[in-house]
Amino acid sequence: MTDWTEKYRPSSLSEVRGNNKARDALREWADTWEDHREAVILHGSPGVGKTSAAHALAADEGWDVVELNASDQRTASVVERVAGEAAKSGTLGGGTGGRKLVVMDEADNLHGNVDRGGSAAITDLVKESTQPIVLIANEFYDMSNSLRNACQDIEFRDVSKRSIVPVLRDICRREGIEYDEEALEAIAEQNSGDLRSAVNDLQALAETEEKLTTDDVVMGERDRTEGVFDFLDDLIKNLGAQDALEAAYDVDETPDDLVNWVEDNVPKDYYGDELADAYEFLSNADVWLGRVRATQNYSYWRYATDNIAAGVAASRRHDHGGWTRYGPPSYWRKLGSSRATRNKRDYVARKVAEVSGTSMSTARRKVVPFLATMTHHCKNRELTVAMTAAYDLDAEHVSFVTGSGETTNKVQSIVEDAEQLRSERAVEHSGGAFEGEASASFDEDESGEDAASETEDESENEQEDEDSDDDQAGLDDFF
Numbered sequence: 136m137t138d139w140t141e142k143y144r145p146s147s148l149s150e151v152r153g154n155n156k157a158r159d160a161l162r163e164w165a166d167t168w169e170d171h172r173e174a175v176i177l178h179g180s181p182g183v184g185k186t187s188a189a190h191a192l193a194a195d196e197g198w199d200v201v202e203l204n205a206s207d208q209r210t211a212s213v214v215e216r217v218a219g220e221a222a223k224s225g226t227l228g229g230g231t232g233g234r235k236l237v238v239m240d241e242a243d244n245l246h247g248n249v250d251r252g253g254s255a256a257i258t259d260l261v262k263e264s265t266q267p268i269v270l271i272a273n274e275f276y277d278m279s280n281s282l283r284n285a286c287q288d289i290e291f292r293d294v295s296k297r298s299i300v301p302v303l304r305d306i307c308r309r310e311g312i313e314y315d316e317e318a319l320e321a322i323a324e325q326n327s328g329d330l331r332s333a334v335n336d337l338q339a340l341a342e343t344e345e346k347l348t349t350d351d352v353v354m355g356e357r358d359r360t361e362g363v364f365d366f367l368d369d370l371i372k373n374l375g376a377q378d379a380l381e382a383a384y385d386v387d388e389t390p391d392d393l394v395n396w397v398e399d400n401v402p403k404d405y406y407g408d409e410l411a412d413a414y415e416f417l418s419n420a421d422v423w424l425g426r427v428r429a430t431q432n433y434s435y436w437r438y439a440t441d442n443i444a445a446g447v448a449a450s451r452r453h454d455h456g457g458w459t460r461y462g463p464p465s466y467w468r469k470l471g472s473s474r475a476t477r478n479k480r481d482y483v484a485r486k487v488a489e490v491s492g493t494s495m496s497t498a499r500r501k502v503v504p505f506l507a508t509m510t511h512h513c514k515n516r517e518l519t520v521a522m523t524a525a526y527d528l529d530a531e532h533v534s535f536v537t538g539s540g541e542t543t544n545k546v547q548s549i550v551e552d553a554e555q556l557r558s559e560r561a562v563e564h565s566g567g568a569f570e571g572e573a574s575a576s577f578d579e580d581e582s583g584e585d586a587a588s589e590t591e592d593e594s595e596n597e598q599e600d601e602d603s604d605d606d607q608a609g610l611d612d613f614f
Contacts, residue, residue, distance in 0.1 A: 139338045140331050143306055145191045151184050152302055153294030153330065158188060160289045165192055165267065174261035174268035176242065176283065178275040179291030180362070182331035188291070189238045189269045198236040198267070235266045242282075243272035258282045274362065276462060293328025296320065302330060303337050313346040321352040363388055363396055364461055370397070370448055371404045372455045379448035383440050390439040394420050395464035397443055404455040416446025479535040486526040503536065510537045513545050523553035524560070 145151045151158045157177075164175050177185040193200045239257065258281050261268055272278060275288060303319045306312075322340075326333040337347075344351050366386045370379050386393065394417060401413050420442035427435045484499035491502065510519040513533075523533050530550050533539070539546050 139306060139310075140334050143302075143309075143334065144187050145184070146194055148188060148191045148195055151188050151191055153298035154179075154184060154188070154291045157289050157291045161188055161192055162195075164287060164289070165196055168267050171287075172264070174264065174270060174286040176270045176272055176275065176278070176286045176288040177291060178243075178272040178288060180293055180328060181273055182326075182329035183291045183294055184330060185271045185291050186238070186240055189236070189271065192269075193236040193238075196234070196236070198234045200236050200238055202238045202240070237264070237266060237268040238271065239268070240271040241273075242270035243274045243277040258285060261285050274364070276364065294330040295328070296323040299323035299326070299330055299333050303333060306334065306337060307341075307347075310341065312341050315346075315348050317349045318347040318352055321349055325352070362386075363393075367396060367400050367461045368459070370444060371401055371451070371459075374448050376445035376449040379444040380441065383444035390420070390436045390443060391424055392464075394424065394439065394443050397447055399464045400459075400461045401447060403459050403461065405450070406453075409450045409452040412450035413447045416442040416450060419446070476535070479532055483526070483528065483532050483536060486528065486532075490526055507536050507538070513537050513539050513549060516549065519549050520552045520556060523549055524556040527557070528553070 148158050148162055157179075161175070161177070177189065179185055190200060192198075242257070257270075258279065261270075261282070262285050270278075270282075270286065275283070275290070300316075300319050300323050303322060304314075304316075307314050307319070318340075319337075322333050322336050326336065340347055340351055363386055366382055369382055374382060383393065388396065398414075398417050401417075402410060405413050420439040423435045423439040423442070427433055427439070480499065480503070481495070484495050484503055487493070487498040487502050487506075488495050491498065493502065506522055509515060510522055513519045519533070519537060522528070522536070528536070528550075530546050533546050533549060537546070
């Protein structure tokens with residue numbers, strides 16, 4: 136059977152139900168796009184019609200749609216190749232060759248290393264686009280500040296029961312389904328603003344029942360996770376300990392993430408003794424999370440959640456009314472800002488591992504720290520040049536290892552000398568057609584002495600490495 140959510144998807148903005156204000160704002164955005172040329176973010180709970188509205192808008196305007204929504208389609212290269220081509224030139228193959236509407240779903244899921252540069256590419260794209268772009272998001276504030284600031288935004292609210300019932304009634308009429316009005320109202324009530332889920336439930340019931348009655352609607356309330364911002368507002372301002380604990384189980388966040396959300400946002404309302412008590416509970420939660428990491432026993436999560444939710448709620452001593460602007464944890468922003476440094480570290484470690492035949496972990500923890508110590512601020516210039524040549528490093532990675540400024544003349548000259556050294560070595564090792572026998576003869580004469588010397592040197596070096604481990608503990612911890 137055809138999916139009814141697709142079969143009855145609105146073909147025009149006028150058919151979008153329950154969000155008249157958002158629908159009109161989207162139409163105005165499209166009509167005035169030539170004047171402002173900004174992208175727009177449609178945000179709101181799942182199933183309220185955001186994606187349907189975008190496609191309906193394209194149908195009304197006669198625009199072709201280029202859609203990018205799978206996570207494996209959001210790398211920087213793909214964004215630039217697919218969405219970038221459409222957004223900048225409008226000449227992507229297919230369609231009318233005229234205006235293109237670029238639609239990107241799940242735009243709030245661009246964080247960490249998962250998108251492999253896609254987030255930055257999308258931000259650049261919306262700033263440079265010569266075609267209209269619609270970004271779809273469930274959580275507006277999960278998106279980066281730079282991306283939000285580069286776009287207009289339109290909020291889609293949960294669809295009311297009185298808007299859902301007429302849609303269900305119309306589908307029943309078209310499908311020839313007999314129903315009691317109370318049954319449709321019960322479906323709408325159970326889905327709490329999610330029109331798409333209501334249609335799915337109607338289809339599931341219609342496949343097994345000849346006539347829909349209230350008794351048939353026995354599915355129970357759909358398991359809907361609570362948004363983290365709603366949870367924070369309830370936890371900090373309203374709920375008691377038991378209710379807060381139950382609400383925490385409905386939030387789609389692990390305790391590891393939830394403790395960061397609460398820790399960063401509770402000081403925006405709590406103060407004095409209540410804030411001190413709240414942080415005491417969060418400290419206890421962190422202890423339990425540490426035990427989870429140490430033992431991999433995830434049953435300890437329950438004790439962390441007890442402290443995060445019930446403990447923080449029980450700490451409240453004052454009324455905290457009004458609206459508070461909560462935001463994502465600063466810890467995540469710090470991770471983002473250190474990503475470039477970690478990438479440089481891993482690049483150098485990878486080069487070292489390839490040349491020396493060690494693992495990435497060994498190169499990162501044991502080799503790179505020694506290189507950093509020996510070439511600190513490029514004081515041992517000859518060694519720094521040799522290192523740069525051996526591992527084929529460029530200026531930014533020499534700067535990372537040595538701690539010197541990337542654009543300084545010192546680093547630039549080292550990179551140039553290393554390039555020359557690599558060229559000279561390439562010539563030396565290229566040899567001639569008749570050099571093989573001479574080289575072999577020389578190697579045979581010297582092999583016995585060299586082997587003995589190398590064995591003795593290796594033994595001494597191994598002992599030196601063992602003696603140096605303690606001295607390099609701090610660097611090992613960092614790398």
